Amino acid sequence: MAISGVLRPGFVQLRVLNLNAALKHYVDHIGLNKVMTGPDGRVYLKAPDEFDHHSLVLREAAEAGVDVTAFKVAKDADLDHFAARIEAWGLAVGTVAPGEQPGLGRRIGVTLTTGHRIELYAHADLADDHPEISNPEIWKAEPRGMRAQRMDHILLYGPGIGKAQRFFEECLDFALTEKVETPDGLLAIWLSCSNKAHDVAFVEHAVPNKLHHVAFQLEDWNDIGNAADLIGRYDIALDIGPTRHGITRGQTIYFFDPSGNRNEVFSGGYTYYPDNPTRGWDADHIGKAIFYYERALNERFLGVVT
Numbered sequence: 001m002a003i004s005g006v007l008r009p010g011f012v013q014l015r016v017l018n019l020n021a022a023l024k025h026y027v028d029h030i031g032l033n034k035v036m037t038g039p040d041g042r043v044y045l046k047a048p049d050e051f052d053h054h055s056l057v058l059r060e061a062a063e064a065g066v067d068v069t070a071f072k073v074a075k076d077a078d079l080d081h082f083a084a085r086i087e088a089w090g091l092a093v094g095t096v097a098p099g100e101q102p103g104l105g106r107r108i109g110v111t112l113t114t115g116h117r118i119e120l121y122a123h124a125d126l127a128d129d130h131p132e133i134s135n136p137e138i139w140k141a142e143p144r145g146m147r148a149q150r151m152d153h154i155l156l157y158g159p160g161i162g163k164a165q166r167f168f169e170e171c172l173d174f175a176l177t178e179k180v181e182t183p184d185g186l187l188a189i190w191l192s193c194s195n196k197a198h199d200v201a202f203v204e205h206a207v208p209n210k211l212h213h214v215a216f217q218l219e220d221w222n223d224i225g226n227a228a229d230l231i232g233r234y235d236i237a238l239d240i241g242p243t244r245h246g247i248t249r250g251q252t253i254y255f256f257d258p259s260g261n262r263n264e265v266f267s268g269g270y271t272y273y274p275d276n277p278t279r280g281w282d283a284d285h286i287g288k289a290i291f292y293y294e295r296a297l298n299e300r301f302l303g304v305v306t
């Protein structure tokens with residue numbers, strides 16, 4: 001196995017204001033499958049092309065946002081390995097007992113200086129409704145809504161992203177794939193633990209623990225257009241798109257769930273290898289970096305977070 005250590009973003013737990021409205025959005029429109037409701041009322045969902053028990057957790061709360069972003073590691077011993085490295089690096093490591101979320105084994109976690117809770121886990125049950133393994137069809141059930149295939153990445157806003165960069169590089173072996181630097185300093189970073197152009201990204205922001213978006217992978221540009229049709233048809237709050245990023249080269253459309261959490265559906269993006277240099281953008285090119293077609297940022301995209 002060439003990919004070892006941290007494999008991918010495993011699950012994100014979001015806060016939503018109304019579970020029924022959120023479920024209609026994530027299940028009917030984005031195309032996730034509901035796995036179960038847990039004993040404390042949290043709802044567990046997965047995308048149809050994922051094997052693990054769940055990848056999105058919804059918790060009803062008075063304020064929208066993100067509770068935790070968790071990454072799956074290759075094996076249980078990795079958790080002890082990473083815990084030792086994180087503590088030696090200077091962050092306190094907490095533990096979460098197996099079963100705190102149904103279908104998951106033990107987790108370790110830290111709170112970054114950006115305010116975000118980051119966790120690692122090694123075990124997830126194989127989903128009952130997993131993709132076919134023996135003579136697999138392209139999909140088991142016809143894809144629904146935007147036809148999300150998997151949860152792909154998350155973009156977080158908070159203070160001190162340079163330290164978050166070093167945490168992901170020095171403790172978890174992520175690589176910095178792209179960065180935006182302005183005369184005021186580091187503005188944004190994209191980090192990969194895999195062959196993807198990014199698995200997690202951060203933007204410098206004064207208020208800690210903010211969510212910019214959680215992104216779901218679609219198959220191709222045609223499906224981004226289909227998502228745009230659904231956003232129009234069902235009056236889903238649009239942010240921007242369909243468009244393309246200069247950074248990652250991903251094809252994209254952004255919109256909001258009924259609680260105001262931003263979502264992205266995303267396809268494409270280049271293949272990253274760990275020996276690739278970090279791509280850099282400066283303040284004069286930031287519009288094209290973020291929105292390659294429009295070549296300009298919009299205030300809502302920059303400023304609205306949950």
Ligand SMILES: [Fe+2]
Pocket residue numbers: 153155213215264266
């Ligand atoms: Fe994204």
